[in-house]
Amino acid sequence: MSPAARTNLGILALQGAFEEHEAMFKRLPAHLVDRLNIIQVRKMEELDTCDALVIPGGESTTMKIIAGTDEFMTHLRAYVRGGAGADGVERRPHPVWGTCAGCILLSEDVVNSINQGDGTQFQPAKRCKYGDPIGGLDVATCRNFFGRQAESFEAAIEAAAPSEQEAFDGFPAVFIRAPAILRTGDGVRELARVVHPTATGEKKGVTVAAESELSFTFDDDAREPGPER
Numbered sequence: 761m762s763p764a765a766r767t768n769l770g771i772l773a774l775q776g777a778f779e780e781h782e783a784m785f786k787r788l789p790a791h792l793v794d795r796l797n798i799i800q801v802r803k804m805e806e807l808d809t810c811d812a813l814v815i816p817g818g819e820s821t822t823m824k825i826i827a828g829t830d831e832f833m834t835h836l837r838a839y840v841r842g843g844a845g846a847d848g849v850e851r852r853p854h855p856v857w858g859t860c861a862g863c864i865l866l867s868e869d870v871v872n873s874i875n876q877g878d879g880t881q882f883q884p885a886k887r888c889k890y891g892d893p894i895g896g897l898d899v900a901t902c903r904n905f906f907g908r909q910a911e912s913f914e915a916a917i918e919a920a921a922p923s924e925q926e927a928f929d930g931f932p933a934v935f936i937r938a939p940a941i942l943r944t945g946d947g948v949r950e951l952a953r954v955v956h957p958t959a960t961g962e963k964k965g966v967t968v969a970a971e972s973e974l975s976f977t978f979d980d981d982a983r984e985p986g987p988e989r
């Protein structure tokens with residue numbers, strides 16, 4: 761296939777699991793890998809060349825700080841929401857997929873941990889002091905919802921609708937300081953949920969999709985290569 765016929769798939773490479781995401785994309789069947797030109801994105805000019813972008817897991821605050829040191833954050837917003845690129849050309853919103861920290865960055869509304877403390881006292885939701893996320897996906901998320909690093913867990917997720925069963929039912933998802941989706945807006949479809957293994961059994965949204973955005977709160981790249989599913 762000629763390079764021009766390929767999709768330029770950007771992976772935001774400021775911090776986090778960008779190498780792991782690239783490795784997972786390269787494990788796709790050959791006829792799909794052949795259609796991709798994977799680009800690690802660190803600069804605005806690289807972003808302009810991408811047909812779609814993946815924002816990996818990692819640390820959303822760190823990514824915001826790095827992107828905020830110059831105009832890159834502004835361009836990321838324009839890329840996701842629609843607007844002018846580094847070359848000044850106006851473009852429509854691009855398809856984006858956020859994983860974990862990427863999901864946080866794509867959320868319109870983000871709060872820091874709301875379940876701090878021993879659970880006996882109400883803690884007002886705190887916001888990150890390092891600025892707003894990229895946004896674009898009409899959901900509210902809570903960072904570190906399931907606890908600290910040591911409280912990371914793996915659980916089989918459940919499809920939120922019969923149409924999603926094949927893709928998501930029973931998928932063994934890894935949650936590492938993962939966020940939860942607290943609210944979804946109009947136009948955002950919930951695809952899958954998880955029951956936290958040690959909590960009250962309450963189900964939390966973990967995968968959502970909107971017109972051009974897809975978001976997972978778990979780390980889809982964190983599993984050892986295993987059998988294809």
Ligand SMILES: NC(=O)CC[C@H](N)C(=O)O
Pocket residue numbers: 816817818819820821859860861862864903904936937938939979
């Ligand atoms: N695995 C992850 O991406 C963790 C996300 C991290 N808790 C954050 O706030 O960005």
